[in-house]
Amino acid sequence: MKTTTTLLAGAALALGLAGGAMAQDEPLQVGFVYVGSIGDLGWTYEHDQGRLAVEEYFGDAVETTYVENVPEGADAERVMTQMALSGADLIFTTSFGYMEPTNNVAARFPDVMFEHATGYLRNSPNVSTYAARFYEGRAVMGHIAGNMTESNIIGYIGSYPIPEVIRGINSAYLHAAEVNPDVEFRVIWAYTWFDPAVEAEAAQALIDQGADVILQHTDSTAPMTVLAEAGAIGFGQASDMGQFAPTPRVSSIIDNWAPYYIERVQAVMDGTWESSDVWGGIDSGMVEIGEISDAIPEEVRASAQALADSIEDGSYHPFTGPINRQDGSVWLAEGETADDGTLLGMDFYVEGMTGDVPN
Template identity: 50%
Template sequence: MRKLMLLVMAAMLVFGGLTGCEQEKPAEAPAKAESAAKQETAPAAPEKAEDEFKIGFVYVSPIGDAGWSYAHDLGRMELEKIPGVTTSYVESVPEGADSERVILNMARKGFDMVFTTSYGYMDPTLKVAGQYPDVTFMHCAGYKTAPNMSAYFGRIYQARYLTGMVAGAMTKSNIIGYAAAFPIPEVIRGINAFTVGARAVNPDVEVRVVWTKTWYDPATEKEAAKSLLDVGADIIAQHQDSPGPQEAAQERGVYSVGYNSDMSAFAPKAHLTSAIWNWPVFYKHVVEGVRNGTWKSGHYWWGLKEGVADIAPFGDMVPQDVRDKVLAAKADIIDGKLAVFSGPIKDQSGKVRIAEGEKATDEMLLGMDWFVEGVVGTTE
């Protein structure tokens, strides 16, 4: 993990020119996922017609996870509606050699574009991109690029800040639990943004973090949430792909904040809101650019302003005054009046990391490996 952190920090030297376009309804419940074995043994897609634009997606978890892969798949399905565009996907692909095989298979079958949607797919994507210069590759959550390969992500930390405001206003114990995947900058940044948002409305809040070292393991993630409830948390937040933490909160009669998609269907009595992805707006933009010849390799980091990141509808239990404050903050972020990481911001030790009057740079955000004041837990 330390090696991973060093790689990400090193990437800051080359990660320049980050580019920065609302989901009004909760997403429909995810369909039952097909098995990865079935996906892999079947042809990725039939031979394409001459005027067909063929796009492939590689997912790290099942699309039925109600989380990360599900959110990306909503974007894929929107692309299917574009005349002349066909898509295919392979789900539950482990990071590493397996992903290289799947990516290579898509390139060999004549795909025009391939989206690889997990950090661990970065090097395999780069390798295949070098072999197939006429195919456009888009890699999510990484930083390496090539003439025919871009890196992309979203400023989900902005939505995390807003969900933190909701949690900070709703907690009674002032202890919020956070079930988190891996201690990498992406996850640490989200926890920090959530905490800054919570303490903006309730300075007495503390956010307790438990690492699961999983992206998608419903049982483990649910148990992590239970351990946080056992130490007094009355709201559970998460950076996990399953709704397990939401279910744990509802079973204990407390509130929850979801991630990736609107998770209210899994815990309607607990769910306050979720930080959600709206990938269709970005995917349509990129595909249009490739098809009309305006696409250029680079880094993309869109947020609330562009509509890639957002929050799910509020639960009925969220008072109107809380909703009004959160929506006002959302408008200020979109208008550039509010930056989530504006100083003064201290770390857990009390050291000032962002001085008063200053704002965190993208390089600082992308390499964030420290917790803000108010977080209880370690970054390892």
């Protein structure tokens, strides 16, 4: 198998797929567009682990390419266009801000299949979306955080105020407050997915505000270094970040993209690929809970595992009423669970959260 990190110049268009299984005399060309570095040990790292799993599974039947550190915007559209012109049959675009570029380029290359991570637009029949129910993992992390905080102040480093991130904050808060009604969440918005300096500054600012437990929805390990120096604890984001265990990293949310990537590559090979929306969670293995450190008391480890198990087997939904919106109005009645449409568009905090959701 050949793997390359640069794009070939002036190659032919992708082979058509609509008429049945594609010919196997040439390797399937699969491209990946990354918002960060494959060495971030977080979000992009895990997507690249999925790419490597595709290589291992299919051998010489597949050739993969990737471009890392691609800004969300015009640069992304340029990179995707070049991938399509270079012969890509399937392109995975792995950040929310690639949504419009993905759909724009897909419209110009109808014979190339596009898979967009964490978005919701499918303007062409050759576009699919896929995402993970990260809020399920946030529930487990929030449960641990609420049990472990001594200051009752939990910090949260948010990337951008989009529904995916707001869902995670609400889920973590609800499950922290469930075990510790005195808990307070303080959110700092980094307005970046990956910037170690900015993330470290945010972590320090939260510690200065009294937070002794910090969650993050940003991709670098920089907050872990700050937490270690301060004696605070935190959680691996997107990847295990196990090199920081047993503290400050006491557990993690792990994004496991490999099975989905293998499945979708196989579908293109078989000629069975269809446009779809996939939202996988703990039950599908797309969201994994990293090993809970023995720095956490045994009873908290057990209750956190029980929570994860109940989410996995479907007996519990992290957004189960009664839950009010931040302004006190009823959102979910007793026993009612949130519908996916509301979750996918979530732009509000739940009752008990302080501060406003940025516009």
